Each structure stands twice: as structure tokens, then as C-alpha cells.
Amino acid sequence: MLNASLRQLSLLLSEKKISSTELTSEFLSRIKALNPDLNAFITIDEEKSLDQANVADKMIAAGRSTPLTGIPIAQKDIFCARGWLTTCGSKMLSNFVSPYDATVVERFDQAGMVNLGKTNMDEFAMGSSNETSYYGPVKNPWDRLAVPGGSSGGSACAVAARLAPAATGSDTGGSIRQPAALCGISGIKPTYGLVSRYGMIAFASSLDQGGPMAKSAEDLALLLNTMVGFDERDSTSLQRAEENYTQDLEKPVNGLRIGLPKEFFAEGMSSDVSNVIEAALAEYRKLGATFVEVSLPNSKLAVPVYYVLAPAEASSNLSRFDGVRYGYRTAQYSSLEDLYTKTRAEGFGEEVKRRILIGTYVLSHGYYDAYYLQAQKLRRLIAEDFRKAFEQCDLIMGPTTPTVAFNIGEKCDDPIQMYLSDIYTSTASLAGLPGMSIPAGFGSKNRPVGLHIIGNYFREAQMLNVAHRYQQVTNWHELTPPETSN
Amino acid sequence: MQWETVIGLEIHAQLSTRSKIFSGASVAYGAEPNSQACAVDIALPGVLPVLNRQAIEYAIRFGLAIDATINSPSVFARKNYFYPDLPKGYQISQLEHPIVEGGHVAIQTGDQEKTIRLTRAHLEEDAGKSTHEEFHGMTGIDLNRAGTGLLEIVSEPDMRSSAEAVAYAKVLHSLVRWIGICDGNMQEGSFRCDANVSVRPAGSEALGTRCEIKNLNSFRFLERAIDYEVARQIDILESGGSITQETRLYDADRDETRTMRSKEDAHDYRYFPDPDLLPVIIPQEWIDQIREKLPELPKDKRNRYIQDFGLQTYDANILTAARELADYFEQMVSVLPGQSKLCANWIMGEVSARLNKEGLEIARSPISPEQLAGLLLRITDGTISGKIAKDVFDSMWQSNGDSADTIIDAKNLRQISDDSEIEKWVDDVLAANPQQVADYRAGKEKAFNSLVGQVMKTSKGKANPAQVNSVLKKRLTE
Numbered sequence: 001m002l003n004a005s006l007r008q009l010s011l012l013l014s015e016k017k018i019s020s021t022e023l024t025s026e027f028l029s030r031i032k033a034l035n036p037d038l039n040a041f042i043t044i045d046e047e048k049s050l051d052q053a054n055v056a057d058k059m060i061a062a063g064r065s066t067p068l069t070g071i072p073i074a075q076k077d078i079f080c081a082r083g084w085l086t087t088c089g090s091k092m093l094s095n096f097v098s099p100y101d102a103t104v105v106e107r108f109d110q111a112g113m114v115n116l117g118k119t120n121m122d123e124f125a126m127g128s129s130n131e132t133s134y135y136g137p138v139k140n141p142w143d144r145l146a147v148p149g150g151s152s153g154g155s156a157c158a159v160a161a162r163l164a165p166a167a168t169g170s171d172t173g174g175s176i177r178q179p180a181a182l183c184g185i186s187g188i189k190p191t192y193g194l195v196s197r198y199g200m201i202a203f204a205s206s207l208d209q210g211g212p213m214a215k216s217a218e219d220l221a222l223l224l225n226t227m228v229g230f231d232e233r234d235s236t237s238l239q240r241a242e243e244n245y246t247q248d249l250e251k252p253v254n255g256l257r258i259g260l261p262k263e264f265f266a267e268g269m270s271s272d273v274s275n276v277i278e279a280a281l282a283e284y285r286k287l288g289a290t291f292v293e294v295s296l297p298n299s300k301l302a303v304p305v306y307y308v309l310a311p312a313e314a315s316s317n318l319s320r321f322d323g324v325r326y327g328y329r330t331a332q333y334s335s336l337e338d339l340y341t342k343t344r345a346e347g348f349g350e351e352v353k354r355r356i357l358i359g360t361y362v363l364s365h366g367y368y369d370a371y372y373l374q375a376q377k378l379r380r381l382i383a384e385d386f387r388k389a390f391e392q393c394d395l396i397m398g399p400t401t402p403t404v405a406f407n408i409g410e411k412c413d414d415p416i417q418m419y420l421s422d423i424y425t426s427t428a429s430l431a432g433l434p435g436m437s438i439p440a441g442f443g444s445k446n447r448p449v450g451l452h453i454i455g456n457y458f459r460e461a462q463m464l465n466v467a468h469r470y471q472q473v474t475n476w477h478e479l480t481p482p483e484t485s486n
Numbered sequence: 487m488q489w490e491t492v493i494g495l496e497i498h499a500q501l502s503t504r505s506k507i508f509s510g511a512s513v514a515y516g517a518e519p520n521s522q523a524c525a526v527d528i529a530l531p532g533v534l535p536v537l538n539r540q541a542i543e544y545a546i547r548f549g550l551a552i553d554a555t556i557n558s559p560s561v562f563a564r565k566n567y568f569y570p571d572l573p574k575g576y577q578i579s580q581l582e583h584p585i586v587e588g589g590h591v592a593i594q595t596g597d598q599e600k601t602i603r604l605t606r607a608h609l610e611e612d613a614g615k616s617t618h619e620e621f622h623g624m625t626g627i628d629l630n631r632a633g634t635g636l637l638e639i640v641s642e643p644d645m646r647s648s649a650e651a652v653a654y655a656k657v658l659h660s661l662v663r664w665i666g667i668c669d670g671n672m673q674e675g676s677f678r679c680d681a682n683v684s685v686r687p688a689g690s691e692a693l694g695t696r697c698e699i700k701n702l703n704s705f706r707f708l709e710r711a712i713d714y715e716v717a718r719q720i721d722i723l724e725s726g727g728s729i730t731q732e733t734r735l736y737d738a739d740r741d742e743t744r745t746m747r748s749k750e751d752a753h754d755y756r757y758f759p760d761p762d763l764l765p766v767i768i769p770q771e772w773i774d775q776i777r778e779k780l781p782e783l784p785k786d787k788r789n790r791y792i793q794d795f796g797l798q799t800y801d802a803n804i805l806t807a808a809r810e811l812a813d814y815f816e817q818m819v820s821v822l823p824g825q826s827k828l829c830a831n832w833i834m835g836e837v838s839a840r841l842n843k844e845g846l847e848i849a850r851s852p853i854s855p856e857q858l859a860g861l862l863l864r865i866t867d868g869t870i871s872g873k874i875a876k877d878v879f880d881s882m883w884q885s886n887g888d889s890a891d892t893i894i895d896a897k898n899l900r901q902i903s904d905d906s907e908i909e910k911w912v913d914d915v916l917a918a919n920p921q922q923v924a925d926y927r928a929g930k931e932k933a934f935n936s937l938v939g940q941v942m943k944t945s946k947g948k949a950n951p952a953q954v955n956s957v958l959k960k961r962l963t964e
Contacts, residue, residue, distance in 0.1 A: 080532045093531065100525055102532060199532040206761035234534050235763050313761055316564050319575020320529040324627070327531075336625075340568055363566075363756035372758060 001026065002162040003480065006071060006219045009165060013060060013070040020056040020070030024049050024114050027072050031117065031163045037144070040157040042077050042135045043085045043118040052114040059112045068226055069112030074164035076155050077118040078125055079210070080199040081105045088201045089121040089133040089151075092321045092328045092347035102199020103231045104168060104210050111226045116164050120154030123349045124318065125175055125203040127151050128421045129411065132351040137408050140183060141481035143447055146405035149179030149421075155213050156183035160481060166214040166223055170200055172207045173306050174400075174425025177437040180213055181400035181450020184439040186467065186477060187213040188220050191457050192432035193238035196231035202317040204310035205236075207429050216477045217438060217467035221245040224460060240458070248461045249468040254288025256466065259393030261296045264424055270403045272443030277399050280440040280451045280470070284397075287469055294389040294396065298381045302427040303419055305382065308362050308375035309430075315359025321347065354415065383431040390456045395463060398424055400450035404443040428454045438467045439476040448476075487724070488688035491716050492696075493651045493681055494605075494643035497658055498636045499668040500612065500676040501544050507611050507635030508535030508578060515674050523614075523629035529573035534762050537562075541635040542766060544667035545585045545609050546776050548637060551665050551783055552604055554589025556773055559765035562609075565755045570627050571614035579638075581757045584608035585766070591661065592785060593653040594803060602654050603642040610636050637667070643682065643693065648712035652705050655679055656807075659705075664784055664809040672703050679708050683715045685723065694719070695729040699736050699743050711736035715743050787812055795819070795826035804834055810849040821859035828862055836879055853882050861890035870894060870901050874947050903950040905957070908941075911949060912957050915940045926962060934958070 001023070004012070012018045028046050035041050049072070056070040080086045080098035082105075087093045101109065109115070122132040130138040130153025138153040140146035141161035148157040152169030156179035159167050169176035171189035180187030188211050195210040202208060212223035224245045231237040258281070265274070281291065323329035323343030330342035348356070362371035389396060401421050411418045428435040434457070437450035451470075455463040471477050506513055509526035526533045549556045561583040564576040586607035593600055614632035616625050639658060645651045659677055662668035670677050679702040684694035699715055702708040714736075719729055734743040759765075782790075784806040791802040805815050811833070818829040837858070841851060861878055864870050870878065874894075881893045894900055902908065915937060916923055926933040941954045 080530075086531070088531065096531065098530075098532075100530070198534050201531040202534075202762075204761075233536060235536050236761075312758060316566050316576050316756070316758070319566060319568065320531070320573060322568060322570075322575060324570050325528055325573060336570065360756065363758055365754045365756075368756075368758070 002030070003215075003478065004165070005216060006068070006165060006214065006222050009071050010067045010069075010222075014065060016060070020053040020060070020072075020114060021050060023070065024053040024072050024116070027116055027164060034161055034163060037139065038141060038157055038161055038163070039136055039138050040120055040154040040161065040163055041074070041117045042087055042089070042120050042133075042154070045084065045117065048083065049114055049116055052109070056112045056114055066111045066226070067222060068108070070114065071165060072114040072116040073108055073223075074116045074119045074155055074158045074167040075105060076152050076168050076170055077121055078170050078201050079105050079168060080201070081115060081118070084115070084118060086118065086201070087134070088125070089123040089135060090348065090352070091134040094134065094328060096327050098199075100199065103196035103233065104200065104227060106199075107226050107229065108168075113226075119152070119158055119167060122151035122153065122175075123352050124201070124314070125151040125170060125172055125208075126314070126351050126355055128174070128178055128418050129406070129408070130154065130179070131408065131412055132349055134349060139408070140405050140447070142184060143405070143445060145407050146445075146447055147182065147408050149182035149401075149405060151175040151179075152187075152213060153179045156180055156185055156187070159183070159185045159213055159215060162480060166212060166219060168210060168227075169213045170203075170208060170210045171425075171429065171435075172203050172209075172310060173429050174422040174435075176211045176213060177400050177425045177435055177450065177452060178421060180437040181439075181452070182405040182448060184448030184450075184476065184479065184481075185213060186216055186220055186436070186438045186471075187211065188224065188436040188460065188463070189429070189434060190224065190228060190460050191238075191434045193236050194228045194240075194458075194460070196229070196234045196237050198231055198233040202313075204313040205317060206313060207306075207310060209429075216471050217436075217464045218246070218249055218471070220436075221249055221461075221464045221468070224464075243461060245461050245464055248465045251465050252288070253284070253466055253469045256284070256287075256289040256395075257393040258284060258289050258291050259294040259389050259396040260291055261294050261299065261389065261396060261398060263296050263299045264398035268402050268420075268423065269399055270443070273399050273401070273403060273449050276441040276443055276449040277397075277451060281397065283470055283473060287473065292393050294392055296382070296385040296389060296427065298378060298385050299427045301378050302382060302430055303423055305375045305378045305430060306422065306426040307358065307419055308371050309379065311355040311359030312362050312372050313359070315356045315363065318348075318352070318356060323347070351415070379430050382427060386428075386431045386433060386454075386456075395456070395459065395466065396454040398452050398454075400424060400437040400452040404445065404447035404449060424452055433457060434460050434463060436463050436467060438470065439479075440474075441476055489685045489716075489720050489723075490688045490690070491646055491648075491712075492643045492684045492686060492693060493645040493648070493712060495641045495645070495651060495655060496680040496682070497639045497655065498678045498680075499639060499658075499662045499670075501541050501635035501637060501667055502669050502676075503538055503540040503544065503635055505538060506633035507538045507541045507609065509633050511633065513634045515671075517630055519626070519628035519630060521630065523632060527573065527629055527633045529575075535578060535760075537763060537766065538635060541609055542585065542768070543776055544635075545607065545637055546768065546773055547665045547667055547780060548607055548639070548662065549586035549589065550773070550777050550780055551661055552586075552589030552591055554604060554607070555587045556768055557583050557585055557587055558768035559583060560585040560768065561765050562760045562763045563757045564760045565757055567753045567755060569613065570625060571616045571629070571632065573614070573629060573632055577611060577613065578760055578763070579610035580608035583765070585768075591654070591657050593650060593657050595647070595649045595653050600644075600650065602644045602650075605640040605642055607637050607639040610638055612636050637662075643684075648709045648716070651681060651712055652709050655705060655708055660784065660807055660809075665780065675703065678703055681708065681712055681715075683712055683719070684729070685716055685719045695731050697729065697731065697743070698733045700733060700746060702736055707736060707738050710738075710741055711743055714741060718743065781809065784809075784812070791826075795830075797826065797830055801830050801834065805830060808848065810847065814848050814851070814855045817855035818859045818862070821856060822862055822866070825862060825866060828866070829859070832858060832862060836876065840883060853879070854887070857882060857887065857889060864890050864894060868901060868903065868950065870899055871947065871951055874899050874901070877947075899948060901950050902945060902948045903953055905953070908945075908949055908953050908957050911941050911944045912954065912961055915944060916961060923962065934962075
């Protein structure tokens with residue numbers, strides 16, 4: 001049952017072969033056993049989860065169920081959930097119990113899913129290794145010396161270790177796709193504007209996008225059917241006709257034109273990753289796809305552009321954490337200035353402070369034009385690169401990350417090296433394009449490698465179809481990490 | 487040396503939308519602290535702003551009323567600074583691409599009419615309030631006002647005296663109420679002024695160093711603060727000093743301005759476009775619809791009153807100073823076509839005096855325009871004299887909506903034009919005052935007026951004065 005797909009679970013539940021309460025209890029006891037070591041969850045609340053399972057069982061009994069009713073889902077701790085501690089991985093919110101639900105949480109609640117708990121993450125989603133969390137690092141279930149990636153590291157770990165059948169994530173520069181790749185699971189960041197940001201604690205508003213993380217593309221499609229939708233509470237939410245992401249999963253992919261950006265297959269990618277990607281592309285060739293080389297000449301600027309724009313927005317988004325109305329407040333202060341300074345110095349971790357400083361700097365008088373405005377111009381050029389590339393191909397493939405998961409502590413003192421793990425993913429983020437990572441094999445030290453799929457705007461259904469066809473002929477997504485703990 | 491004063495005003499007009507500019511919370515004034523602050527207003531983690539369409543419409547109304555350009559796209563930006571009553575740590579405002587750009591209004595001081603140009607008007611949200619009185623050694627924060635929509639209206643430095651500044655502020659105060667976008671309540675802070683003041687040698691083109699005076703919440707304070715500030719700056723310059731650019735606060739109790747913060751302390755607000763809000767695209771059709779629904783503007787009404795009704799410029803200006811006043815006037819004229827001058831005289835005379843005495847606005851007048859028109863009709867048709875009309879007006883003010891006719895009949899005030907009755911009163915008066923009759927006949931014209939007065943008195947004011955005159959003349963020359 002731990003390895004069952006969402007569709008299988010849905011069938012078991014609707015045929016009443018298992019109750020949501022039983023299913024939820026099983027995952028809860030697994031979390032209890034394995035989480036102390038993996039540290040994938042920040043908050044678990046059995047009573048709340050079982051109450052929801054009970055509601056789900058009643059929905060099923062009353063014949064009011066959806067395909068997701070009764071299935072547990074882990075929520076990244078960036079999503080506000082009413083009555084739940086919502087920390088965003090920070091000491092700053094270590095006492096914040098949200099009085100309201102994020103739209104994403106609300107939509108899954110209404111579908112009858114069970115909130116299994118809140119997953120660990122890099123503090124305010126700033127990080128690529130889950131090491132910046134106030135609640136400590138998360139371990140990669142495939143190799144507990146390794147990081148799970150970040151910032152949605154807890155969610156990726158939970159799904160990979162089968163602590164949850166599915167999880168939510170959020171992706172600003174790669175925070176769904178990179179940990180999905182490093183933990184050997186599937187994750188998709190939809191087109192910017194498809195999933196409501198309301199209640200998802202803001203990091204960089206023009207890039208942040210929620211998305212599902214699960215074992216397979218088919219699971220992602222099911223989750224996306226519920227997760228996507230217009231929300232009047234989010235002004236950047238898009239009003240579009242409802243789409244069914246599962247209906248095209250089985251379509252054949254022969255004739256598919258896959259674009260391979262030459263910049264993604266150049267130096268920087270390690271050979272173990274490159275071997276896995278070549279093998280994955282060979283599978284696609286067998287499925288009838290063709291390949292075309294494309295160019296994204298400005299992609300080398302994606303990381304610097306990202307590290308101007310995201311911190312700029314973050315420096316402003318995080319101003320509300322001032323110790324005045326909620327969250328952490330320093331114990332002793334002598335003035336208003338002192339209250340602000342100490343609260344923020346004590347409440348934020350190093351990486352968050354670094355990015356607030358960078359962001360404040362690039363928005364400052366005299367620097368704005370040289371950094372912020374310049375980065376905005378480059379952002380448009382990066383999007384333009386993709387527009388041209390998609391004239392030649394249907395979607396783009398490459399590695400999700402340049403290397404497999406590194407060791408915990410290995411890159412902590414080298415932020416630039418850490419930032420470079422977003423090199424492939426941040427390019428798509430800046431263009432607002434949908435991006436996805438699916439497991440494609442293993443590299444050095446038997447650590448997972450992810451295949452990155454970038455689609456054109458609103459082509460999520462096509463991406464899921466292409467990923468699903470691959471998962472029908474491979475079993476990487478079905479493999480589970482060794483059970484040894486400690 | 488002769489000095490010239492240069493003034494520009496920034497006016498914050500609080501928009502009278504039902505809900506806040508980026509949230510659904512109410513903007514009603516005077517509620518329990520923090521009872522009208524929703525999740526968005528207190529800036530909980532994860533919340534997002536959603537623009538109130540009505541606020542955009544109000545800004546467009548204003549732009550059309552001053553012949554300005556409506557910018558599309560118009561962009562919201564974040565103005566970043568820390569303050570306890572600013573929950574997000576930034577204010578959503580506009581920097582580049584304000585919704586309204588340019589435009590002008592006409593002001594009048596004495597007989598002089600002048601055009602004041604506007605730089606821009608942009609939308610932004612208000613902050614909350616910090617209170618220090620009720621909490622010993624602590625600060626209380628009330629976020630009810632946080633997120634209330636404001637239109638910040640910035641003028642060019644076109645004013646040359648405090649009188650012009652007040653005239654301009656009054657024109658805008660009237661205009662925002664006229665077009666229904668702000669209630670103009672200055673006590674409640676719905677209409678607030680900041681003044682940028684500088685002086686320069688008369689004839690000089692270059693602007694002097696300016697000081698910004700904050701928190702001028704009445705027209706009187708605006709005038710006094712500017713006068714004080716101008717004198718202060720001239721004093722400094724004439725004694726060889728120079729002006730430091732700074733923000734100053736007007737202290738009404740001491741009638742002076744004092745330093746609030748210097749230029750060096752000025753914040754770097756780190757403005758950047760708000761990524762939570764898309765640029766606002768305003769289709770021309772929407773602007774056209776708003777223009778069609780716009781009421782006739784004060785300047786147009788004023789011209790019409792002069793041209794169509796033959797009013798003096800002065801009278802036309804007064805009657806168009808507030809929309810309610812103009813409405814009152816026009817409703818009267820619709821009942822009494824051709825008597826616009828009489829209507830204007832009564833509004834500016836009896837009605838204004840009485841309203842002033844009782845501290846009422848025209849909209850709260852106990853006498854409706856229809857009632858007053860009914861009264862004036864009885865003057866024009868000779869039913870009562872102008873003098874009796876004033877008595878009827880007094881009774882009408884006290885009554886509960888009684889018509890002029892009801893009061894005239896109840897008090898038996900109808901003018902008497904019956905010749906035989908008037909002749910009888912005249913004869914009685916002449917018989918009782920032989921001395922005055924003799925005086926008149928001896929050439930003392932004054933005696934005649936005295937005799938008229940006595941006849942009117944005898945008739946208890948009801949005799950038709952014109953008839954009394956002619957009968958008396960006839961008798962005295964017989």
C-alpha cells in the first residue's frame with residue numbers, strides 16, 4: 001500500500017477495501033518510526049489528521065467522494081493551514097499558528113484529502129539543500145549522508161521514503177524540481193499563475209509557484225486537477241478554462257520534437273548525470289521522439305539574474321516579520337529600532353539575512369538601475385530565448401541538476417556553489433514556464449538523477465503525458481530507498 | 487528686498503469606497519480599534535492584495551474633472567520602510583505611471599482668477615494609527631485605517647500666497663466631494679494637506695530651498711502655517727542664513743512650525759513595482775462610461791449660471807462652491823423659472839445666515855428648496871410682501887415641513903389689496919397724525935415714509951405696500 005499509486009489508493013478507498021482512517025494511521029505510524037531520523041516533518045498532529053480522515057470516510061460512505069478523497073497529503077510548511085503551526089522553516093514563525101487556509105490547502109481539503117502534517121523546508125524557501133531550516137536538515141532517504149535538495153526537501157524526502165503518498169511543494173528557482181530529482185521522485189512546477197499563491201508564504205512573488213510532488217507523473221496529473229484553478233484572492237492567478245490533466249496521459253509520443261539546449265549539455269554537468277540523461281533520451285528515441293538542438297544563449301545569466309530579482313522581492317516580502325503583530329519577538333529591547341533589529345537578527349537565519357541584504361542593496365538608490373532594472377531586462381531576454389526555442393520543438397529536456405545530491409554540510413560555506421545547483425531550473429522559472437523533474441536513474445554513490453522537462457506555457461498536460469509514457473517503460477519511479485535507518 | 491513666496495500642495499483625499507483599496511474590510515470611521523482589519527490588512531504571512539475597482543474609478547473621475555491624462559497602464563509600487571502601524575513593512579503606492587497625470591483647476595482670490603497646474607494624482611493605501619495616550623510607556627496600534635484608499639494629489643509650485651494655497655485647497659475640497667470620491671471630513675482626516683513652501687527674491691526664476699510642512703488638517707492651519715513659515719524663511723535669509731531642506735510639523739497650539747526630520751534622515755524607500763499586482767490597463771470605453779456618468783462640474787455650472795441665469799460672477803462662484811448648494815439653487819429655479827436672481831439672493835441671504843447661525847450644512851437645511859420656492863412664489867404673485875415673507879420663512883424654519891401657503895393661511899398673513907380697506911386705514915392714520923400731514927404738505931418728504939409705516943403697522947403688515955403708497959399720495963394731494 002505504501003507504494004500504491006494515487007489511482008490505486010482511490011480505488012481501494014472507493015471500493016471500501018480500506019478506510020481513510022486506516023490509510024492515514026498507517027502513514028502516521030510510519031512517520032513516527034522514520035521521521036526522527038529523516039526529519040522530513042516539522043509538525044505532525046495525529047488528531048487533526050485522523051479527524052480529517054474520519055470526514056473523508058463519511059464523504060465516501062455518503063457517495064460524495066472525489067478521486068482524491070481519503071488520500072493523505074503532506075503539506076510543505078510554506079502553506080498556511082488553519083489551526084496548524086505554519087513556520088516556513090523559520091524561528092521567526094516558530095510560534096505562528098495560522099488562522100486561515102491557503103487556497104491550495106483549502107482545495108485539497110474540499111477534495112477530501114487528509115493533511116498528514118507540515119513538511120520541513122529551507123527557511124522561507126531560501127536554499128537548495130534543506131540545511132537552512134531552523135528545524136534542522138532533512139536527510140536524503142537514498143543516502144542519509146546526502147541532502148534531499150531544497151527548498152521542498154521535507155516533501156521530497158517524505159514521498160521518497162513513503163512517509164506520504166503525495167506532498168505539496170513550492171518552486172521559486174527550482175525548489176520542487178531540484179529536491180524531486182535528488183530524492184528520485186516526480187515533481188512539477190506549473191506555469192506561473194496556474195496555482196494560487198494565496199496563503200503560500202511569499203519568497204519572490206513574481207517567481208513563486210506551488211506544485212505537487214509524488215511518485216509518478218500520473219499522480220501529479222491527478223493532484224494538479226485539484227490544485228490548479230483561478231483564485232480571485234491572488235491578482236496574478238490566471239482565469240482559464242478548466243483543464244483535465246489526466247485525459248491525455250496515454251497519448252503516444254511518436255513524432256514528439258524534443259529540444260536539447262546546447263548550453264545545458266555543455267561543461268558543468270557531471271558525467272554520471274550526463275550518462276543517465278543520455279539513457280533517458282534513448283528511451284524517448286525508442287518511443288518515437290525526435291531531437292533537435294536548440295539554443296538558450298542567455299541561460300548562463302539565469303543564476304545571476306535570479307539572485308538579483310528573487311532577493312529584491314524577498315527583502316520587501318519579509319519586512320512584515322518585525323515582531324510587532326505575530327511571530328518571534330526578541331525578549332529584551334530598549335526602543336522601537338532595537339525591537340526591530342534584535343527581532344530580525346535573532347529570528348532569521350544566515351541565508352535569509354544574506355538574501356535580505358542582497359535584495360536591499362539592489363533596490364537601493366543609485367543601484368536600482370544597474371541591478372534590478374538590468375536584471376528585469378535580462379529576464380525578458382531569457383523568456384525570448386525560450387519563445388524562439390519553442391518554434392523548433394515541443395518541449396525541452398535536460399538534467400534537473402548538474403550533479404547528484406551532495407553531502408550534508410558540503411556546500412554550506414559556499415553559497416555560490418549552492419546557488420549553481422539551480423542553474424537549469426531557474427532559467428524556466430524566470431520565463432514563468434512549467435518545469436518538471438522525473439526520476440531517470442542513479443549517478444555516483446547510487447544517488448538519484450532527475451530528468452528535467454520544460455514545456456511551453458500551459459503545456460502541463462503534454463509534459464505529464466510525455467513523462468507518463470516514459471514511466472510506463474521504465475521503473476525508476478517505482479524504486480524505493482533502502483529501509484535501513486541510522 | 488522683495489520676496490516672492492512659492493507654494494505647492496500635496497493633498498491626501500481618503501476615498502469614500504465601501505471597502506479598503508486592497509482588501510474587503512470596511513473603511514467606516516470610528517469603529518473599535520482593530521475591528522476593521524482583516525488578514526490582508528494586518529499582513530499575515532501569505533496574504534495578497536486585490537485592487538478595489540471602485541478606487542480606480544474614483545481616480546479616473548478625478549482625472550477627468552481636472553482635464554488630466556489617465557495613464558494606462560498604471561503601475562503600483564512598493565514604498566519600503568519600517569513603522570509599527572505599517573503592517574507589511576511597505577506601503578503600496580505609485581511612483582512611475584501614476585493613474586492621473588497633469589491637469590489643472592481655476593482658483594479665485596479677490597477679483598483675481600488663476601490657473602493652478604497639477605503634477606499628478608496617484609492611488610495608495612493609508613497606514614494605521616499609533617496611539618500613545620492610553621497605554622502607559624507603550625504604544626497602541628490600531629489598524630482600522632490601514633489599507634484605506636487614498637488619492638494623493640500633487641500640485642505644481644504655482645501658488646504665490648497662503649490665500650492662493652487656501653483657495654486651491656478649497657477648490658479641491660469642493661471638487662472631490664462634488665464628484666463623490668471623498669467625504670472631505672477634515673476632522674476625521676479624510677482630507678489632509680502638506681505644503682511645500684519656499685521663498686525667492688521677487689523676479690527670480692530659480693526656486694528657493696523648500697520645506698515641507700506636514701499635518702495641516704484645516705484651512706485655517708494651512709494659512710497660518712504657511713504665513714509663519716514664509717516669515718521664518720525670510721528672517722533667516724535676510725539675516726544672511728540659508729534654508730535647510732527638511733520636513734516640518736505645524737504646531738497649532740503654538741502657531742509655529744518646527745523640524746520633524748532633515749533631508750539627511752530621509753528614507754531610501756527602495757521603490758519597485760509590486761509583483762503581487764499586475765499593471766492596471768484602463769480601456770478607453772471605461773473612461774468614456776465614467777465621463778458620461780460624471781455630474782456637471784462646478785466650473786461648467788458656474789459658466790452656465792452666468793450666461794443662462796444672468797448671475798454675477800461672485801454669486802455664481804458662491805453657489806457652485808458645493809454641489810449641495812448648487813443642487814438646492816437649481817431645484818428652486820426649476821419651480822421658479824425666470825426668478826434665478828431672487829432665488830440666489832434668498833439662498834445667499836436668509837438661508838445662508840440661518841445655516842451659519844445654527845452651524846448646519848445646506849443638505850441639513852430644515853427648509854427644502856421646494857418649500858422655499860413656494861414662499862418666493864407668494865412674493866412674486868403679490869400674496870405677501872417681502873417683509874411678511876421673512877416672517878413666514880422664520881415660521882417655516884421652525885415648522886415640520888409646512889408649506890408657505892399653510893403658514894400664510896394659518897397666520898392670516900395674506901396681503902390685502904382691497905382698495906376700500908386700505909383707504910379706511912389711510913384715512914384713520916391721516917386723521918390721527920395731523921402734524922405729519924402738515925409737515926408733508928410743507929415739503930418734508932420724510933413725513934411720507936412715516937405715514938406709510940403707520941398704515942402698514944395698522945394693517946399688521948398685510949396691506950399691499952404699493953397700494954398704500956398710491957392711496958396715501960392721492961389723499962395727500964387731494
